[in-house]
Amino acid sequence: EPEVTQTPSHQVTQMGQEVILRCVPISNHLYFYWYRQILGQKVEFLVSFYNNEISEKSEIFDDQFSVERPDGSNFTLKIRSTKLEDSAMYFCASRRPNQPQHFGDGTRLSIL
Amino acid sequence: AQKVTQAQTEISVVEKEDVTLDCVYETRDTTYYLFWYKQPPSGELVFLIRRNSFDEQNEISGRYSWNFQKSTSSFNFTITASQVVDSAVYFCALSEASNFGNEKLTFGTGTRLTIIP
Numbered sequence: 001e002p003e004v005t006q007t008p009s010h011q012v013t014q015m016g017q018e019v020i021l022r023c024v025p026i027s028n029h030l031y032f033y034w035y036r037q038i039l040g041q042k043v044e045f046l047v048s049f050y051n052n053e054i055s056e057k058s059e060i061f062d063d064q065f066s067v068e069r070p071d072g073s074n075f076t077l078k079i080r081s082t083k084l085e086d087s088a089m090y091f092c093a094s095r096r097p098n099q100p101q102h103f104g105d106g107t108r109l110s111i112l
Numbered sequence: 113a114q115k116v117t118q119a120q121t122e123i124s125v126v127e128k129e130d131v132t133l134d135c136v137y138e139t140r141d142t143t144y145y146l147f148w149y150k151q152p153p154s155g156e157l158v159f160l161i162r163r164n165s166f167d168e169q170n171e172i173s174g175r176y177s178w179n180f181q182k183s184t185s186s187f188n189f190t191i192t193a194s195q196v197v198d199s200a201v202y203f204c205a206l207s208e209a210s211n212f213g214n215e216k217l218t219f220g221t222g223t224r225l226t227i228i229p
Contacts, residue, residue, distance in 0.1 A: 033216065033217075035217070042203070042219045042220065042221045043217075043219040044219070045216045045217060045218065048214050048215075048216050055214045056214050089155060093217075095215075100145075100147060100159050100162040101215075101217060103149075103157040103158075103159070104156075105154075105155065105156040106155055106156060106157075
């Protein structure tokens with residue numbers, strides 16, 4: 001069964017550094033999402049992406065965040081200048097029209 | 113604004129007991145979707161069910177069943193004859209269909225279920 005793939009599984013970065021989290025959505029999916037989950041807390045929506053543009057973003061998704069779909073397969077989340085509070089698990093999800101979202105296994109981001 | 117409440121933070125039951133996880137939601141939309149996801153200790157999010165707001169029929173899938181009641185804005189999840197492998201955090205989630213195509217998920221805070229052997 002096709003899966004959403006996220007790399008790396010764990011990323012450790014110094015505060016203030018840029019980080020790029022990568023996702024390969026399921027190939028025939030059209031809608032893409034990033035969510036984050038701070039340790040022990042609920043999963044929070046960050047941004048949705050469709051037709052090569054952001055369709056909605058949350059208050060969390062400030063100017064430090066950006067998303068890109070640089071080619072036909074990858075979907076990336078960039079954090080420009082990381083802060084300690086960016087430490088979380090980041091989940092990528094994708095879906096087809098009128099179908100549920102399928103999540104990747106997540107990238108655990110640790111900011112030192 | 114949409115909101116999902118899972119009042120049960122943690123539940124522990126002995127193996128083979130039945131357990132029900134509660135979920136209450138708020139939305140102004142007439143068309144929406146409700147979901148349950150399972151997060152095992154390994155951390156991934158596993159899709160369990162998606163229910164359309166117009167379909168109030170209860171659903172059963174093996175040991176799992178879901179009770180959707182619009183009158184009380186609840187979408188409860190029952191595990192029958194629980195097993196140790198059911199130990200996980202379970203999240204209820206909601207998406208509104210009015211924002212065409214987007215359907216971002218709003219999650220509850222989750223219920224940590226521990227099955228005691």
